[in-house]
Amino acid sequence: MQIINLIKRKIFKQQAGIISVEAPAASFSIKNLLGGKNVGDLVFQNFLRFFASILLLIVVLMVIQMVNQSMPSIKQFGWNFIKNNTWDPVKEEYSAWPFIFGTLYSSLLALLIALPLSLGVSIFLSEFAPRWLEKIVSLLVELLAAVPSIVYGLFGIFVLAPWLRTTIEPALGNKFGFLPLFTGPPYGLGMFAAVIILVVMILPIITSISRDVMKAIPVTQREAAYALGATKWEVVKIILGGAKSGIVGATLLGLGRAVGETMAVTMVIGNTPQISYSLFEPGHTMASVIANEFSEATSTLHVSSLIEISLLLFIITVILNAAARLIVWGVTKKYKGRK
């Protein structure tokens, strides 16, 4: 029965000219050569695609060039480049572990402090604050993200470091000196200052993304929880459960930002390639060693080692960002249709 209906409909469409029965007569107009498309459309589309492809080209070129230029150091040191501890431009011995350690240590510590703080802010913004207050606080947090890192560095050198040296570090050293975290003389410039600056710098990015993710969760979930008699905090816990993966993504993005942060860290971390867990000791990061030594490096091996470090930095941040983006996209897509 159905089949007959289908056939009937088809015949009707053919008669009405909706489906063409015969192939269109062949002609050699440009329009036909292009498959019936507008010439302008085709030109415009390819014009745009050309520019979009430049982006792809740049990334590919970036990888090829950096691998190429770091070849001398890769050949010379191999895997020892990551494992060993010496960085000695005089003896031409280069290995990146102190810098990798410094980068990971400072970024993870900063993340440890920034994550709960920015979660607090984003919960406040998306759940507790009235709309006018939310607008103001969001603007201020965004402005915090807009402060250039050189200004953070300037602030770190002239305000934060002296303050740490004279006030905070001696006090912490006296009270908690038994912890490995707070040993050594108070320099001011060192890991502590770097971590504090990094916290302030990555806080806005984690905050704004987690706030967006929380806001993307359907109102119905909140309403349902309230209807069951939940307090505001209990509602927040439900929201947090839904926003979990988005918050993980935001955290990864924040970590990526911290890992790649250069100027502010270079200016306050003390730039000493050593491995120490004490916050008072100076350190060094991958980004800061590039900033410090690149323009003064003369030997091929030195330059090549620095380029290899930047290649490592590139790989780390690309992995972090790619993972974060996939997670955040997944979450917002999940809730998009349901709002």
Next chain:
Amino acid sequence: MNNLMHYKWRKTKNIIMASLCFISAIVAIVPLFIILFYTISQGISSINWAFFTQMPKPAGETGGGMANALAGTGILILIASCFGLPVGIFSGLYLSENEGSIYAKSIKFLVEVLNGVPSIVIGVFAYVVFVIPMKHFSAIAGGFALGILMMPLITGTTLEMISLIPHSYREAALGLGIPRWKTTLFVIFPAALKGILTGILLSIARVAGETAPLLFTALGNRFWSTQLDQPIASLTVFIYDYSKAPFDDWNRQAWAAALVLIVLIMIINIIFRFVTREKYA
């Protein structure tokens, strides 16, 4: 009784957590005010006409200005715009035109990833592409690095601003029989132009504050230079050099330059917020 206790405990916990969130919001915005306070109080005394119009004085002499650094930053931004604007805007248009296609999706992903690549790595790339073949530092290498930094930002805002245009605009134009490319170029693009322009302004603010990629591309210059194949001064590298110097007068000028930079960036950011807010909100 037990129930009542439980209820009270839930209420208290609610209040505790709410106040913790409130406190973290305050902790988060306090640094902004501290930094603004110090930049203004340390920098404002050095801001005068000479600071904008004079050249840096030799080490040890007081006074002098940062005219060359201001001009240098301007030139670097111009070069960066030459690289960054066409790629950024047209890629943004491409992504908004082809939302479904896999190629466009992967480009969009790439843009996000490129946005997260540290600026110093971009600087190293510009060094490899320009400085190694030319054998010396140059303005064009610095501009190229900043241009690459601009691309993902502009692509992102262009895409976002176009997606704010109601779909009916496109439908109306197409319904009148206007070809797609004309619709995009003469209907959609002009409607989104204001947002895109402020997005460009925002990306300029962002790259004007970049230091790391300039350290070993544009390098810096204590003299007046507008030649594209020579090292060139910039506001940010000026701040960096002057902050490391052991002269009080130079440190004072570093604060003043930071104040100029931060005021510029804050103004652009606030403009951006208001322009994007009023549209289709």
